[in-house]
Amino acid sequence: MPSEYAAGTSLVGSAALVCTGAMRTIWKGALTFGLVNVPVKVYSATEDHDVPLHQVHGEDGGRIRYQRTCEVCGQVVPFADIDRAYVDDGQTILLTKDDLAALPAERSREIDVVEFVPSDQVDLLTLDKAYYLEPDSSSPKAYVLLRRTLEATDRTAIVRFTLRQKTRLAALRVRGDVLVLQTLLWADEVREPAFPALDEPVKISDKELELSASLVESFSGDFDPETFVDEYQAELRTLIDAKIEKGEGFEVSETFAASDGAEKGGEVIDLMEALRASVERSRAARAKDAG
DSSP states (O other): OOGGGTTTOEEEEEOOOEEETTEEEEEEEEEEETTEEEEEEEEEOOOOOOOOOOOBOTTTOOBOOOOOBOTTTOOBOOGGGOOEEEEETTEEEEEOHHHHHTSHHHHOOEEEEEEEEEGGGSOGGGEEEEEEEEEOSSOOHHHHHHHHHHHHHTEEEEEEEEOSSOEEEEEEEEETTEEEEEEEOOGGGSOOOOOGGGGSOOOOOHHHHHHHHHHHHHTOOOOOGGGOOOHHHHHHHHHHHHHHHHGGGOOHHHHTGGGTTOOOOOOOSOHHHHHHHHHHHHHHHHHHHHO
């Protein structure tokens, strides 16, 4: 992307909530780069499929509910009446909703592109919440132009904006035919690893590297996320269904008896022997599947 496009580039719009089909629009605006204006709708790109569980009293099954109670008057406070405060040396500084809404960054409805960077410079560790951008005009030509430009230059747009009283950094990138806005963690939010064990020199032999590479090769394949499932959620659903079906006669040991004998890994005592055994077992499994 030419450097002149970075200046004055922004995503402008209002925080309107609109329902469209199965996906909910959470923001509408216009992505602009240079003099090109790209109207877009913003959707959350991910959703939670965990089995919903409630907290209950174990003795009678009654729901546990939380209430916001004031320490001064003891009254339950509606959410609409709750403000924020900062405590400084024992003094409480009250911050009302109007105070926070008056901040220049909070009033801004712009998502500013600050630079276009090589895509491989975006650390995967910093990637956070993802949003889809849908073209919001009769012609998607400008949207497709930006998408193809990012693809052709192998660039990711780094943007900055304010959402829900927090300044955020995000990456604007391409996924298939869609532009994706993905929030990033700030640099000081990523911890630096400090593990004393890694400070000591470790000697790795050529044979260990060879066997390890063979083990990697035996597990190699093309990643297909559709082949993986959340085992815990599946087992939780099985548990719930079994309790519904059997009622008082339910036994956990009967429901999951088949999985009790699953082979478990242990601490590696002889690394070379563990590598050899792992390679042989993986090869045997692959041969059995192929046969």
